[in-house]
Amino acid sequence: MSKQLSLQIKGAKVLTMDRNNRVFKGNIIIKNGKIEDVTTAEVKNDNLSDVIDAEGLVAVPGFIDAHTHIGIIPLEWDGGEQAVEKSDPITPQLKVTDALNMFDSAYKEAIEGGVTTVAISTGAYMSFGKIVEAITIVPGQAIITKTNGNILNEEFGIKIAVGEHPKRFLETMKLTPTTRMGMLATIRTYLEKTEKYLEKNEDDRQIDLKLEALAKLIKGESFALVHAHLSRDIVSIVRLLSEYNIKKIIIVHGTEAYEVGEFLREGNIPVILGPIVFSRRGTELRKLTSKLPLLLYKNKVKFCLTTDHPTIPVRYLPLLAAVAVSEGLPYEEALKAITINAAEILGISNIVGSIEVGKDADIVIMEGDPLDPDSKVVYTIIEGNIVYKR
Amino acid sequence: MKAIIGKEIITMNEKREKIKNGIILIDENGKISFVGKKEEVPIPDNAEILEAPESIITPGLVDAHSHLGIIPEELDWEYSDVNDYYSPVTAHLKAIDAIDPFDEGFKEALEGGVTTVYTGPGSANVIGGIGTIIKTYGKSLTEMVVDPEAALKMALGPKRQQEYKSKTPYPTSRMGTVALLRTWLLKAKRYSEGKMDGEKLDEEERIILQVIAKVLSGKMIAKIHLSTSPDEILSILRIIDEFKFYATIDHVFGGQLLLDEILKRKVPVVYGPPMLSKVAAYFKYMADDAPVMMYREGVSVSLMTDHPVIPEKHLRLLAAVTVKNGLTLDEALELVTINPAKALRIEKQVGSIEVGKDADIVIASGHPIKPKTRIEKVLVMGKLAYSSE
Numbered sequence: 001m002s003k004q005l006s007l008q009i010k011g012a013k014v015l016t017m018d019r020n021n022r023v024f025k026g027n028i029i030i031k032n033g034k035i036e037d038v039t040t041a042e043v044k045n046d047n048l049s050d051v052i053d054a055e056g057l058v059a060v061p062g063f064i065d066a067h068t069h070i071g072i073i074p075l076e077w078d079g080g081e082q083a084v085e086k087s088d089p090i091t092p093q094l095k096v097t098d099a100l101n102m103f104d105s106a107y108k109e110a111i112e113g114g115v116t117t118v119a120i121s122t123g124a125y126m127s128f129g130k131i132v133e134a135i136t137i138v139p140g141q142a143i144i145t146k147t148n149g150n151i152l153n154e155e156f157g158i159k160i161a162v163g164e165h166p167k168r169f170l171e172t173m174k175l176t177p178t179t180r181m182g183m184l185a186t187i188r189t190y191l192e193k194t195e196k197y198l199e200k201n202e203d204d205r206q207i208d209l210k211l212e213a214l215a216k217l218i219k220g221e222s223f224a225l226v227h228a229h230l231s232r233d234i235v236s237i238v239r240l241l242s243e244y245n246i247k248k249i250i251i252v253h254g255t256e257a258y259e260v261g262e263f264l265r266e267g268n269i270p271v272i273l274g275p276i277v278f279s280r281r282g283t284e285l286r287k288l289t290s291k292l293p294l295l296l297y298k299n300k301v302k303f304c305l306t307t308d309h310p311t312i313p314v315r316y317l318p319l320l321a322a323v324a325v326s327e328g329l330p331y332e333e334a335l336k337a338i339t340i341n342a343a344e345i346l347g348i349s350n351i352v353g354s355i356e357v358g359k360d361a362d363i364v365i366m367e368g369d370p371l372d373p374d375s376k377v378v379y380t381i382i383e384g385n386i387v388y389k390r
Numbered sequence: 391m392k393a394i395i396g397k398e399i400i401t402m403n404e405k406r407e408k409i410k411n412g413i414i415l416i417d418e419n420g421k422i423s424f425v426g427k428k429e430e431v432p433i434p435d436n437a438e439i440l441e442a443p444e445s446i447i448t449p450g451l452v453d454a455h456s457h458l459g460i461i462p463e464e465l466d467w468e469y470s471d472v473n474d475y476y477s478p479v480t481a482h483l484k485a486i487d488a489i490d491p492f493d494e495g496f497k498e499a500l501e502g503g504v505t506t507v508y509t510g511p512g513s514a515n516v517i518g519g520i521g522t523i524i525k526t527y528g529k530s531l532t533e534m535v536v537d538p539e540a541a542l543k544m545a546l547g548p549k550r551q552q553e554y555k556s557k558t559p560y561p562t563s564r565m566g567t568v569a570l571l572r573t574w575l576l577k578a579k580r581y582s583e584g585k586m587d588g589e590k591l592d593e594e595e596r597i598i599l600q601v602i603a604k605v606l607s608g609k610m611i612a613k614i615h616l617s618t619s620p621d622e623i624l625s626i627l628r629i630i631d632e633f634k635f636y637a638t639i640d641h642v643f644g645g646q647l648l649l650d651e652i653l654k655r656k657v658p659v660v661y662g663p664p665m666l667s668k669v670a671a672y673f674k675y676m677a678d679d680a681p682v683m684m685y686r687e688g689v690s691v692s693l694m695t696d697h698p699v700i701p702e703k704h705l706r707l708l709a710a711v712t713v714k715n716g717l718t719l720d721e722a723l724e725l726v727t728i729n730p731a732k733a734l735r736i737e738k739q740v741g742s743i744e745v746g747k748d749a750d751i752v753i754a755s756g757h758p759i760k761p762k763t764r765i766e767k768v769l770v771m772g773k774l775a776y777s778s779e
Contacts, residue, residue: 076673077671279698279699280463280698286464323707326763326764326765372762373719
C-alpha cells in the first residue's frame with residue numbers, strides 16, 4: 001500500500017503499554033512513520049492526513065515475537081535444512097540474512113495477526129516426533145526485523161545452545177563434543193581464542209570470521225542468545241559467559257528458568273519464554289506447562305512470550321498471552337509479554353513496543369480485547385503505513 | 391445429590407439453549423436429573439450446593455482423537471507404546487493394554503476442562519489396532535473407561551521406510567496401502583459371512599478378522615488417519631462406499647477441497663490438530679480455516695489435540711483457533727463437545743448438559759473458548775475432579 005505522509009487514528013480505545021500502562025479513548029497522530037501525538041484532545045482533519053475512524057475499536061502496539069524462524073524455515077517448503085549448518089558445531093559467523101526467504105508466507109500471516117516486529121534466529125524449531133531439535137552449539141547469528149521486511153539489526157545476537165538438544169543432535173550427526181563438559185569447554189576455548197584475537201592489532205590479525213563474530217559478544221555489541229531449557233544448563237552457561245565478562249545475555253525457551261529466578265534477577269538476565277503450548281517432547285521439556293509465565297512473574301524474572309514460529313504459527317502469539325492469563329498471570333503482564341517487554345528484552349524499546357510519542361507508528365487496531373480470539377484485527381500499521389486492512 | 395448454580399448454562403442441546411441463572415441437579419449415580427432456571431425447581435434439602443453466580447457452565451469437553459496415556463508425558467520416545475511395527479495389519483492390538491491412567495496428561499486434561507477422550511494406536515500401520523474412549527477422571531482404569539473397544543484405527547499416508555523386520559512387508563505406496571486395506575476388509579467380509587469356515591486360519595488371523603468384522607457390522611467405528619492430501623481422502627471415501635461401514639475421517643488435511651464428497655456421505659470429520667505450521671511440503675493442505683469451511687458447509691466437524699502433539703489440556707485453545715479463523719465462540723464449542731460425542735457415538739452419554747446424561751461439567755470464569763478464561767471447577771460423573779482453588 002502507498003506510503004502515508006500522515007495518518008490520524010480517531011476515537012480508539014488506546015492501550016498505550018507505556019510506563020504507566022495508560023488506557024484511554026483518544027486519537028493517535030502519525031507523521032512520517034512516527035507517532036507524533038497521542039491525545040484525548042479533539043484533532044482537526046487536515047487535508048494532508050488519512051483518517052481511520054476507530055470509534056468502538058481498540059488500538060494496541062504492534063505485537064513483538066522475540067524468537068522466530070520466519071523466512072529461514074519457510075512454510076510449505078522442505079527448506080528447514082537451511083536453518084542449521086551441520087558440518088561444524090561452532091558457526092558464529094553464519095548470518096540469518098544469507099538464507100532469509102522474504103517471500104515466506106509467514107510474513108503476511110504475521111502482519112494479519114498484528115505481529116509487526118520479530119527476531120529471527122538460526123537453529124531449528126521444535127518439531128513434534130523428534131526427541132531433540134536440530135541445533136549445534138553455536139548455530140549462528142540472529143536478526144531483528146519488522147514484518148514488512150525492514151531489518152532493524154542484522155547482528156543483534158549470537159545463539160548459543162546448551163543441554164540435551166545440541167548434545168544429542170551432535171551425537172546423531174557423529175560430530176563432537178557430545179557431553180555438557182565438552183560443549184562448555186569448546187565454547188570456552190573459542191572465547192579464549194577470541195580474547196587473544198582481540199589483543200592483536202587489527203592489521204596483525206589473520207582474518208577469522210568466527211572470532212570476529214564472537215568478538216561482538218566479548219565487546220558487548222551483540223547479545224548471547226542462550227537456547228536452554230533446564231535450570232542446570234542456564235546456570236552453567238551464564239557462569240561460563242561471566243568468566244569473559246559477557247553480560248548481555250538472554251535465555252531463549254527457558255522452560256525451567258523459574259527455578260533459578262533469583263539467579264536470573266541478580267544477573268539482569270531476561271527470558272524469551274516458550275512456546276508455552278507445545279508437546280512436552282522428552283525429558284528436556286518435562287516441565288513445560290502454560291503455568292510458566294505465572295511462575296516467572298512470581299519470581300520477578302523479566303520475560304516475554306514467543307511462538308518459536310513455525311513451532312506455533314506466529315500469528316497466534318496473542319493467544320499464547322491469553323493462555324497465560326487463564327493460568328493467573330495478570331492481564332496487563334500478558335499484554336506486556338508480547339509488546340513492551342519483548343521490545344525491552346531485544347533492546348529496541350526506544351522505537352517500538354508501546355504507543356508513545358516519538359516511537360515508530362507500529363499499531364494494531366482490533367475489534368475488541370486483543371487477547372480474545374473473536375476480536376479480529378481490523379488494521380495493521382507499520383511505520384505509519386497500513387500494511388493490512390480487513 | 392448435587393446442585394450447581396451458575397450465571398449461564400450453555401447446554402449444547404439440540405436447540406443450543408442457554409439458560410441464564412440456571413441450575414443443574416445431579417443424582418446419586420452422577421447423572422443429570424434436571425437442567426433449567428433456578429426458580430423452576432426446589433433444591434432438595436440433602437443437596438450439596440455448588441454456587442457459581444459469576445461463572446459460565448458448559449459440558450465437559452470431548453477430544454475425538456488423542457494418544458493420551460499411550461505416549462507418556464515427560465519421557466523420551468522410547469517410552470512410547472503408540473506404534474508397533476509388528477506388521478502392517480495389527481487389528482488385534484488394544485490401546486487399553488497400554489494406557490497409563492496415572493499419566494500426568496489426565497490430570498492436565500481436567501485443568502483444561504477435558505473430561506472424555508478417544509485414545510488409540512498411532513498411524514504407522516495400515517490397520518493399527520483398537521482405540522478406547524475414556525474419561526479423564528476415575529478411581530481406576532476400569533472406572534474411567536467408557537468403551538474399551540470403541541474404534542479401529544486405520545491409516546493411509548506416507549509410510550516411513552520401515553527399519554524393522556516384520557512378519558509381513560509394509561506397502562510402500564498409496565496404491566499398495568489401499569489394496570492391503572481392501573484385501574483385509576474383503577477377507578473379514580467373507581469371514582463374517584461364514585465363507586471361510588473350511589479354510590485354515592491361525593489364531594492371530596482369526597482374531598484380526600473378528601475385529602475387522604466388527605467394523606463391517608457397525609459395532610466398531612473405523613477411525614481413519616488421512617493426513618496428506620485430498621486424493622487419499624477420496625480413496626478412503628471409495629472404500630467406505632464399497633464396504634458401507636461407519637467411519638470418522640481424522641486429520642483430513644485437504645478436506646476443505648472435498649466439501650460435497652464428504653457431505654453427501656455424512657462422514658464425520660475429526661480435524662487437526664490446528665495451530666501447527668506447514669513445515670514441510672506434505673503439509674500443503676493443512677489449513678486452520680479448513681474446519682471453519684467444512685462446518686459452514688454442514689459437515690460434522692470435531693477437533694483433535696492428537697495429544698501429545700498439542701497437550702490434551704489445550705483442546706479449548708484449538709477451538710479458539712477456529713474462532714480466529716471465523717467461527718463464533720458457541721460454534722467452536724460444538725467442535726469440542728457435542729460433535730465429537732456424536733462422531734464417537736457416545737452422544738447419549740456425554741457432549742451436552744441434558745437430563746439423563748453423565749454429569750461431566752465445566753465451570754469457568756467466562757466462555758471456555760476464550761483462552762484467557764479460567765477453568766474453575768470440573769466435574770466428572772458428578773464428582774469434583776478439579777478445582778483451581
